[in-house]
Amino acid sequence: MQLRTRMAPWLWLTPAGALLIPFFVIPVLITARNSVYRDDPMGFLVPAFSFASYARVLSDSYYLGVFGNTLVAAAIVSSITLVVAYPFAWLLARSSGSSRGFLLWVVYLPIYVSVIMRVFGWMVVIADSGMLNQALMKIGLINHPVRMINEISGMIIGMIHRYLPLMILPLMTSLQKVDDSILRASSNLGGGQWFTWWRVVMPISLPGAVAGTQLVFAGVLSDYVIPTLLGTTKFQLLAPAIYYEATTNAAWALSGAMATIVIVAVAAFLITANLILKRVAPWASV
Amino acid sequence: MGQRLMSPRSSHLSPGLPSRFFAALVVLFLLGPIAIAGIVAFSSGDRLEFPIPGFSFRWFAIALSKPQYIEGLTASVIIGIGDAILATIAGTGAALALNHYRFRGRSVVQALVMLPIAMPAIVLGLGLLFTLAVYHMQPGLLAGVLGHAVLGVPYVVAMVTAALSNYDRSVERASLNLGVGPVRTFFKITLPLIRGGVIAGAVSAFLISFDNISLSLFITRGDTLPLRLMQQLLAYADPSVAAISTLLVLASLAGMMLLLPLTLRKR
Amino acid sequence: MAVFDRSGARVDEAAPELVLDNICKSFDGHVAVDRCDLVLKRGEIVALLGASGCGKSTLLNMIAGFEDPDYGTISLHGEVINAIPPYRRNVAMVFQHYAMFPHLTVADNIGYGLTARRLSRVEIGARVDEMVALLQLSGLEKRYPAQLSGGQRQRVAVARALAVRPDMLLLDEAFSALDRNLREDMQLELSLLLRRLKVTTVLVTHDQREAFALADRIAIMERGRIAQIGTPEDVYRKPGSSSVLRFLGTTNRFTGDLSDSGEVSIAPGLSFAAPVRIGTGAVLVDIRAEDITISREPTALHRTAPAQVVLRTFLGSQERIVLKLDNYQVVIDRPAQVALHQEPLAIGQQVYLEFDPASCRLSAAG
Numbered sequence: 001m002q003l004r005t006r007m008a009p010w011l012w013l014t015p016a017g018a019l020l021i022p023f024f025v026i027p028v029l030i031t032a033r034n035s036v037y038r039d040d041p042m043g044f045l046v047p048a049f050s051f052a053s054y055a056r057v058l059s060d061s062y063y064l065g066v067f068g069n070t071l072v073a074a075a076i077v078s079s080i081t082l083v084v085a086y087p088f089a090w091l092l093a094r095s096s097g098s099s100r101g102f103l104l105w106v107v108y109l110p111i112y113v114s115v116i117m118r119v120f121g122w123m124v125v126i127a128d129s130g131m132l133n134q135a136l137m138k139i140g141l142i143n144h145p146v147r148m149i150n151e152i153s154g155m156i157i158g159m160i161h162r163y164l165p166l167m168i169l170p171l172m173t174s175l176q177k178v179d180d181s182i183l184r185a186s187s188n189l190g191g192g193q194w195f196t197w198w199r200v201v202m203p204i205s206l207p208g209a210v211a212g213t214q215l216v217f218a219g220v221l222s223d224y225v226i227p228t229l230l231g232t233t234k235f236q237l238l239a240p241a242i243y244y245e246a247t248t249n250a251a252w253a254l255s256g257a258m259a260t261i262v263i264v265a266v267a268a269f270l271i272t273a274n275l276i277l278k279r280v281a282p283w284a285s286v
Numbered sequence: 287m288g289q290r291l292m293s294p295r296s297s298h299l300s301p302g303l304p305s306r307f308f309a310a311l312v313v314l315f316l317l318g319p320i321a322i323a324g325i326v327a328f329s330s331g332d333r334l335e336f337p338i339p340g341f342s343f344r345w346f347a348i349a350l351s352k353p354q355y356i357e358g359l360t361a362s363v364i365i366g367i368g369d370a371i372l373a374t375i376a377g378t379g380a381a382l383a384l385n386h387y388r389f390r391g392r393s394v395v396q397a398l399v400m401l402p403i404a405m406p407a408i409v410l411g412l413g414l415l416f417t418l419a420v421y422h423m424q425p426g427l428l429a430g431v432l433g434h435a436v437l438g439v440p441y442v443v444a445m446v447t448a449a450l451s452n453y454d455r456s457v458e459r460a461s462l463n464l465g466v467g468p469v470r471t472f473f474k475i476t477l478p479l480i481r482g483g484v485i486a487g488a489v490s491a492f493l494i495s496f497d498n499i500s501l502s503l504f505i506t507r508g509d510t511l512p513l514r515l516m517q518q519l520l521a522y523a524d525p526s527v528a529a530i531s532t533l534l535v536l537a538s539l540a541g542m543m544l545l546l547p548l549t550l551r552k553r
Numbered sequence: 554m555a556v557f558d559r560s561g562a563r564v565d566e567a568a569p570e571l572v573l574d575n576i577c578k579s580f581d582g583h584v585a586v587d588r589c590d591l592v593l594k595r596g597e598i599v600a601l602l603g604a605s606g607c608g609k610s611t612l613l614n615m616i617a618g619f620e621d622p623d624y625g626t627i628s629l630h631g632e633v634i635n636a637i638p639p640y641r642r643n644v645a646m647v648f649q650h651y652a653m654f655p656h657l658t659v660a661d662n663i664g665y666g667l668t669a670r671r672l673s674r675v676e677i678g679a680r681v682d683e684m685v686a687l688l689q690l691s692g693l694e695k696r697y698p699a700q701l702s703g704g705q706r707q708r709v710a711v712a713r714a715l716a717v718r719p720d721m722l723l724l725d726e727a728f729s730a731l732d733r734n735l736r737e738d739m740q741l742e743l744s745l746l747l748r749r750l751k752v753t754t755v756l757v758t759h760d761q762r763e764a765f766a767l768a769d770r771i772a773i774m775e776r777g778r779i780a781q782i783g784t785p786e787d788v789y790r791k792p793g794s795s796s797v798l799r800f801l802g803t804t805n806r807f808t809g810d811l812s813d814s815g816e817v818s819i820a821p822g823l824s825f826a827a828p829v830r831i832g833t834g835a836v837l838v839d840i841r842a843e844d845i846t847i848s849r850e851p852t853a854l855h856r857t858a859p860a861q862v863v864l865r866t867f868l869g870s871q872e873r874i875v876l877k878l879d880n881y882q883v884v885i886d887r888p889a890q891v892a893l894h895q896e897p898l899a900i901g902q903q904v905y906l907e908f909d910p911a912s913c914r915l916s917a918a919g
Contacts, residue, residue: 031412
């Protein structure tokens with residue numbers, strides 16, 4: 001009986017293990033392993049230990065540029081979505097009934113709609129002859145169409161649209177912890193609007209903001225479709241670059257190195273964010 | 287924030303006009319492109335233009351007659367259903383293990399099970415590309431099912447965990463007390479009670495996989511619908527892409543309507 | 554005339570601390586508070602007692618500034634505060650579920666109001682220490698609310714409110730979330746503390762025991778009005794109306810007939826002279842369980858009637874007996890000591906009721 005209870009959780013974990021270990025854990029390990037093999041110019045991966053790929057990725061301005069571009073894009077998208085999502089999530093957390101249902105539906109809908117359809121919609125809107133340019137010209141703000149599609153601006157807009165729900169939802173979950181009685185208590189004890197926001201609402205929403213940022217970062221790092229359809233080759237992003245190296249160039253070691261760097265960066269980000277969160281918001285994990 | 291936290295003058299905590307306006311803008315931003323794409327699907331014109339010249343179903347007919355779309359749709363559905371099943375089995379078991387038991391290594395398992403969300407899918411895709419070669423597997427439908435299942439597990443775990451936290455374990459104890467073994471107790475008692483969470487998780491896994499591009503790029507041969515549509519958009523953007531996407535939205539809305547009664551817990 | 558409050562301290566009657574004058578408030582056409590007047594002296598503890606929906610919480614919220622009265626003025630120290638927002642009134646509140654800031658430690662929660670008032674770090678530290686000692690929270694300063702028990706959280710809530718040295722303390726059903734023994738202990742402790750510190754307090758509750766345990770005066774509220782206000786003894790022993798009588802204590806209700814000659818009859822063989830004339834016809838007679846006594850023999854008086862014992866329950870300090878009289882179920886409470894010196898009553902035994910007509914209240918039957 002003792003053995004049974006001790007084994008029980010592991011028995012329940014067997015299907016998950018059978019799926020995740022060969023198809024998640026091992027692939028990550030193999031990626032790391034491949035990154036220290038050598039790319040043969042003939043397109044084969046030679047199992048000879050070499051750091052050449054890392055040397056190339058970390059010194060070549062092109063590859064450094066790709067990393068830099070992606071981080072910059074992620075930072076821009078995270079900040080904008082955070083600022084936009086915050087008041088919306090606050091409203092959502094405090095709404096109820098049919099308006100809450102409607103707002104939640106609006107936030108969840110993009111998840112049900114294919115990303116292709118969303119990108120397609122943006123293509124219609126921001127094309128040179130598209131809606132936005134036509135409207136701006138009609139108003140008289142501009143004389144020639146503004147190039148947004150296949151430009152950085154178009155790509156950023158598309159990403160904001162894609163990742164906004166991912167920022168709204170964790171923020172909303174956090175902000176739901178701020179109920180009316182806490183706001184009243186703060187006011188009762190002498191805290192005005194801004195004091196209450198700074199001392200009560202903002203700290204409580206912090207874990208949500210961090211979670212949202214993590215999701216947005218992960219998204220931008222992986223995004224293939226938006227840079228490809230709305231972006232420009234002058235501003236290369238990580239996912240298309242990795243895909244290109246791995247398939248067209250069959251440079252498995254190189255792409256492996258890029259991917260391993262991403263894994264390490266994401267892990268570092270997760271760990272630091274959680275450590276900082278534990279420091280700044282120890283109550284969240286209590 | 288344009289909205290006051292609390293108006294000392296009024297007795298409600300309802301939002302003021304500025305924040306409603308802001309919310310309306312956000313709603314417009316989120317829904318706008320989707321609505322526009324939907325409208326373009328009904329265009330009677332020959333090319334991509336907005337506003338549309340006239341109303342017609344022709345692009346729907348064209349989309350449905352394109353073999354690459356139909357193949358893509360079939361592939362996506364097969365992969366989606368397959369991986370939803372796998373992810374649900376794996377995720378439900380994991381959620382139960384994490385929720386019901388305290389064991390050594392629990393936090394490691396918990397982190398591992400939720401990691402696929404935090405990990406950029408591109409890394410997973412690349413890794414699977416490499417690993418398929420090691421397993422002597424080819425990119426294709428089976429690889430797609432397995433890879434997408436990994437992606438879906440965290441969603442299932444999250445949904446089932448939520449369902450588990452809302453439910454009272456003493457019913458399980460009652461079942462055991464009355465002589466029913468643990469496995470049968472799971473199927474007769476636990477599962478029906480957390481049914482809502484399990485179904486929500488399965489649906490999430492399906493949707494995540496259906497829309498996935500970064501992973502499918504590597505582990506399928508351009509089989510899935512989103513990949514086919516992307517190829518079309520890269521080649522020549524026409525309303526057929528909008529048409530088939532709109533059909534999918536309508537289908538998934540219809541599916542939600544049908545599944546909704548199932549997810550609502552019967553008390 | 555010198556006035557003394559419960560603790561024996563002399564209180565300046567000439568300087569009321571809180572004055573509510575003709576306060577009215579409606580929500581969507583429904584009247585929540587209907588022309589309420591209240592005057593509190595410094596150091597006084599007043600309870601607003603009533604069932605849910607009687608308007609007591611609305612009144613409290615108006616004192617705190619979370620709601621605005623439609624009419625009427627609220628004055629503190631003689632100054633009208635209607636226009637002052639809640640965060641500038643110095644009236645600290647203890648909320649029903651304590652409204653702890655989950656992201657702050659116990660110490661930070663207590664010091665919160667002081668940070669809002671821009672006290673120096675040193676001062677805040679000293680004040681927090683003082684409160685921790687006063688409410689016996691030593692050792693818990695670094696904990697988070699999620700790590701505390703219900704009773705501990707309540708102490709923190711009280712400490713947090715008292716830390717700002719408020720002009721008034723407001724308690725909003727502050728004991729309802731505690732279980733019975735803890736509740737009574739905390740009520741006693743808080744009562745002693747508030748009297749020692751001479752804090753003017755308004756508390757809102759639906760629990761009579763809480764009101765009786767803490768208050769110098771009790772205001773019974775019904776449908777937005779203050780039905781009666783007085784010391785606990787006054788309100789209990791001299792209820793102004795049937796509804797006030799029914800609200801406090803356990804009551805028996807009979808239907809009877811009031812004749813022209815002033816006789817009320819509620820059952821065959823049971824009639825008495827009405828204490829108050831309220832016309833004639835059908836009336837409702839309310840009388841407390843402890844105001845009825847039992848005798849084993851009929852007396853010659855016309856206001857006794859035979860009843861059968863249905864149930865006898867031992868409640869510790871009291872004994873509760875349920876009788877069947879005509880088609881009424883009559884509840885009688887008497888000190889357990891009385892029963893000790895008698896033969897125990899048997900189920901089915903016939904006994905006779907007796908009571909003083911002055912202790913019942915009549916109202917017109919609807």
